[in-house]
Amino acid sequence: MEPISTELLAGAVTRLRRAGASYADARHVDDERESLAWVATGEDERVERLFRAGSEGFGVRALVDGAWGFAARRGRDERALEAALEEALAVARAAAQVMRGQRIELADEEPHRGHYATPVVEDPFAVSVDDKLSMLREACTALRRTAGEAARTASAHIHLRRQRKTLATSDGTAVTQTLVYAGCGMKLVVQRGDEVQHRSYPMELDGGVQAGGFEVIRGFDLVGNAPRIAEEAVQLLTAPNCPAGERTVVLDTPQLALQIHESCGHPTEADRAFGEELSLAGGSFLEPGRLGRFRYGSQKVNLTADALQPGGLGTFGWDDEGVAARKTPLIARGHFVGYLTSRETAARLSLPRSGGCVRAEQWNRFPIVRMVNVSLEPDERGPTRDELIADTDDGILFGSNRSWSIDDLRLNFQFGCEIAWEIKGGKLTRVLRNPLYTGSTPRFWAGCDTVGGPRDYKLWGFVSCGKGDPMQLMAVGHGCAPARFRNVAVGSAT
């Protein structure tokens, strides 16, 4: 379908300004998804999920008398846009009546024009459904064949999404974007007696997802990785529990990506720091008074928010309030130096510009501060994964995530993993099951003594980052190489 013209939206924004809005933006989003899943249990194997989904509509935001009004209407015709416009004004006025005279300021942003598109090699929606299902079926068969009698259930999935976005703001921005991502994953549940374990690849949480086309899915090679994953799952059935104690820990990239997400990405969201997420996601220990004054981690730790990084789920041309994508340091040599910001929070922090981190899950959601690609910068002279293990005399390597929990200020966390390996004398030795580690964010990152180099750097993606109320699920990216942490409390979940 033809994209909605920026002129149509620009006209709506002009009408909102004439009606009294000090700022306004209007978006149209045409959202396509495809989801497939295959499951095999016992004698039964089946297509568990197979659908295509489309959703489109207008989201209009107006700042009137110091209050935000947002309204959304489905469809693509002018009547829907007009209805959204009228209701956005009504909501803003209703809010302003109760707020009585409070004001919202926005950081300046120059007007932008243009189009951005995710680079795609192979259109994922054009690959036949049967080819996709065959790939998933083959992966499940390989998992079960390797696991033998221990296999309980094998599953594999593919998930695709394409969003066509049009945005106009009252500052004169008029841009269009086509964002595409693709992802896949598989999981094997094994059982012996009452012991049930599982392994997944590339990770259980959303699988492996990146911006791009079907080449992303081919790159993960589910079938080729199935035997290794199945062997590890079977090993878990008889492996000892992870022993409790204070240990040196190496986090492999799937788990480190989640560690970054929870303990750096969320606490650097400026709206959380201002208390705007108290009703759901919580606050942040990185209070505004700590900006530029707080030691977050060791000097090995450099974390950035980069919406320009190729392949990232947080990569785009402009955010949902028309701010051009950019790269912002969050933690520099261990010091807290930056937030993920909107135009509103940037103004509250007296920053000259927004960091360009405002996104809405859909046309029907209010845009809020979200992570882009929040990544741990590799140490240019850092070791590979193998070299890091070889350099560790006594420690534990944690694999991909099984459970995650962190407090409402993003300080106290506990992460469980599917699998871990003991490291002795620089070598991986026995498999450990039900491993978990726990800590407090600044103390944990202060213990980071080695960050891996660029050769094993991997950009991961999560598509179900929950924030906002009503809940918005956002696609975000996290890049990292394996890293080592000293004096971490570890143990077993059981």
Add this chain to the structure above:
Amino acid sequence: MNERELLDALERALPADGEVELSAMGGRQRMLRFASSRFTQTGDVEDVVVQARAIEGGRLGAARTNRVDAASLRDLVAEARAMAKAQRGPAGAPGFADGRAPEPKVAPSFDEATARADAAGVARLVEPAFAACGRTNLTAAGLVAAGVTTWAVATTAGARRLFSSTSARLDIIASDESSAARVGRYATAIGVVAADATALADDAVSRAERGRAPIDLPPGAYDVILEPPAVAELLEWLALTSLGARTLEDGSSCLAGRRGQTITGDVTISDDALSGADGCPTLPFDAEGTPKQRVVSIDAGRVGDGVHDRASAARFHTASTGHAGSVGDELGEGGPSALHLHVQPGADTIEDLLGRVERGLWVSRFHYVNGLLDTRRALMTGMTRDGLFLVENGRLGRGVRNLRWTESLLEAFQRLGGLSRARQVVAAGLSGQVLVCPTVLVRGWRFTGTSR
């Protein structure tokens, strides 16, 4: 488009031949979110999701849209059929509901005033919170919302279902730098919430004042009184990890292979979308048009039944219980879901429960619970949040800094010290569930870390 027109549109889009199901969920929601005693996010959203499922050669395909004009619905059906034909895998998809099973009678869940509430009327519900917090050097955060949702199902096999319900919600968090306390009210009528708005604001402020200058307690085992929102978050995870047919099938559910066995204490947990007990919203059918049944999953501690949709029921050689996942629910795409969990009340008053605690903790709410640690034991971890108080000699005391816990729900419920007679309807944040829970006393809850 009104609810009748929605069902008519689905009906007209059904093809004359073949097996097709059209299921829709849509409505209008008005919400305002606030923090630091000002509105930060607002919204008036109107949307609908229509899902077409088609069976071709015994294989199932599906497609979804939010366009409900006749041409778009025809295209949707064609796309679902194309998806079904495009596969060569195993056949055997069960057919669609024929509508012969009578729709159960449910308590009404629709309130005209809530459906018509405008933005100004919804926003005004927050005024008492702003005023009460302003008087006490606290700030108000939270959410106020009101809306209407319609479900409609039409199948070529003959099913026709239509139901609408309304909901209203006010959550208030009163906080300052050292304390935060949350209270909330969820109902099917905005008038119920409006009547409570001032009392809720006063309660939030009173709790926040009590929580100022919290003390530290070391980790360890403490008797806890869990308020309904805390109980609800535990059950939300129990539903996700153990009550749906998918987890029973793969063996990861704590119920799997244990039917009839006693796995926990004297607690009864059921999924009930019919009774409207304690003001719980009702829903007579699921997204497949199957009449909903009350399903008892844990009966006085013994393992009962999981919940099923038509596909899982066929594999388990039983009948669907009417628990197909919601149309368009991304998190619910894992299969049948228990979305209306009720915990059977006890006989105690809150004072009874307090009176049984010599030294313990009052837990208002949990944060970031994760129930994936060991699903066979329902082992979970999480933090306390928004109101943790010391209980000494049966009296509620001062605030306590938040603690991490790691606990098996099954084992914890074996140490029950009582359940309240009064229950509260709680809307879960993660999954769209609505739960009805009492306040619960548990002995020896295992706290494993502090928030510093």
